[in-house]
Amino acid sequence: MASLAQITTEHVIFGYSTTLNSSYDYALHCHNFYEIYYYMEGDVDYLVEGIHYKLSPHSLLLLAPNVFHGVRVNSGKPYIRIALHFFPEALSLERRAMLQSIFPGASKADTKEIFYADNVKEKIFPQMEALIDCAGLSESLKNTLLPVYLEALLARILSLGKENGEVQRKSDGSETLQNVINYLNRHYTDHITLDLIADKFCISKHHLNKVFRKATGTTLCDYLSYKRIIYAKQLLMGGHSAEEAAGKSGYTDYSAFYRAYLKITGNSPVKDRGALPSLIR
Structure with a gap:
């Protein structure tokens, strides 16, 4: 895996990377932090709690803590993605609950979507580019701006609402x-x-x-x-x-x-x- 941009702190890991190796099997796991997965290019599928997502370029996947998931790389085509992992502690207290609300809970009654395919490049990629640029800044400036960029990204996802169109998934x-x-x-x-x-x-x-x-x-x-x-x-x-x-x-x-x-x-x-x-x- 080649890293194109990387930020690592106690509460946030941001990675922009590319892979050429196929896997064929899902690398299944779950964890106790939030993950935002921005898919850009490649031939991959994502499996989340028994639901299969066939990803399209510039689509977005939201993964809450304790959600069982994994990716399968179907071929050796360049697999390019952005992954953002974070704990709630990375968010300001006054906005934390609101920004965490973009992630659905375990309840069947929670109908919030986890996959967005429409308008993602236009509305979300600029926020990702800001994080990519942030990775190249000095440590002091990076640490100052990272929480701002993270909250701006989550707020932008919140604004997407139900505008994602038809969900490309199957069970x-x-x-x-x-x-x-x-x-x-x-x-x-x-x-x-x-x-x-x-x-x-x-x-x-x-x-x-x-x-x-x-x-x-x-x-x-x-x-x-x-x-x-x-x-x-x-x-x-x-x-x-x-x-x-x-x-x-x-x-x-x-x-x-x-x-x-x-x-x-x-x-x-x-x-x-x-x-x-x-x-x-």
Whole structure:
């Protein structure tokens, strides 16, 4: 991957880059920060919570914390994009709630769109260009202007509203599967088993596993683990003990929680307790 512009701070990472390598499989993950993905060129698909997005040049994707997603690079064509990751702490307190509102929540009733394809180049790319220019400034000026440019970008996205036109997406699963995903997103901290989901939605466990993996790229159990561990990480950073975070995120066995946390985050839960939000590791 070649970096064309880069900004890295505790609360914001901005990257303008190009890749020539294909992947064919989705690099699936979720995290505890916000992401804005601006696609410019290439042959890629994005998978978000079982929904497939066929990206078009100068389209925009919004990803909230704890959303399961991944990109697939279908060929060796130059894949050019801009990615912006940030924690809420990067935003001013008086405007934080308003600017975060562009990202939909987990509730099925939240109908805010995450994908924009119309008017994006005209309305959003100038804000991206400002961030690209910001990457070349002195450190002091960059640190001063970065929050201003970030908030200006979010405000511009807010103004897009519902003007994005027809959404280019498709689901590989049925309406039942989307209902399963919605249910998991609302109840992932509850005691959930494959048997429970199969019974609740009147579907065999074998078929459920098959269609769930096809739609999301992972198993139902791994999907739950990612959701729970990212939520547990947020609790730990808020000051909860590891035992409290395990219980509140849906684990009844601390050793199972510890193993899952280590596997997904790469470190022990104790390390993250009380840690300040930071994108620098």
